[in-house]
Amino acid sequence: METIHEKSGHAHCKEHVHFSAEQLKDHNLEIQIKQQEGQVDIHLGFLQIHHHYHVSFCIKDSLGQEVCYDQRENLHVEIQKVTPTSDGEGHDISLNFNAHREKLLNEVIHIQSKDEEKNLKIVIHARVLGKGKGTPALKNGIKCYKVDTDEDSDAHSDWQGF
Numbered sequence: 001m002e003t004i005h006e007k008s009g010h011a012h013c014k015e016h017v018h019f020s021a022e023q024l025k026d027h028n029l030e031i032q033i034k035q036q037e038g039q040v041d042i043h044l045g046f047l048q049i050h051h052h053y054h055v056s057f058c059i060k061d062s063l064g065q066e067v068c069y070d071q072r073e074n075l076h077v078e079i080q081k082v083t084p085t086s087d088g089e090g091h092d093i094s095l096n097f098n099a100h101r102e103k104l105l106n107e108v109i110h111i112q113s114k115d116e117e118k119n120l121k122i123v124i125h126a127r128v129l130g131k132g133k134g135t136p137a138l139k140n141g142i143k144c145y146k147v148d149t150d151e152d153s154d155a156h157s158d159w160q161g162f
Helices: 021-025
Strands: 002-007 013-018 032-036 039-048 051-060 077-084 090-099 103-113 119-129 142-147
Touching (some): 032 051, 039 051, 090 119
Antiparallel strands (some): 002 013, 077 090, 103 119
């Protein structure tokens, strides 16, 4: 890893970190899934604030072929599709995720068997970087599909100043 310093016209300098190809090769680009009884933790890694992501992953479960869920359960996670895996031992899940604030986000959704006897809590974890904090490398299965405009920026303000 090397740090490159950029001098600008201002008194401060900007630093950018560049990783060698060897270091990037060892970086895990897969969504981390940790399963325990009744709960699945999905770790998405680093995301950017005010970005909307389409996320796809596969979990192992014993809910059966048909499941149900409440699409309005979480304002920041919208389940798009839940389909049984080809081996019948789990489900492929597609959802939309809104990185609505900085820091660590933990968003919860639930899916349950059609007969409502079994349910599964899914906790989605993401570390959200603020504006100007860098652009993260997205893991496999994560795609950005929308960026909200920053309403606090000077470009969108009609404030004329003094």
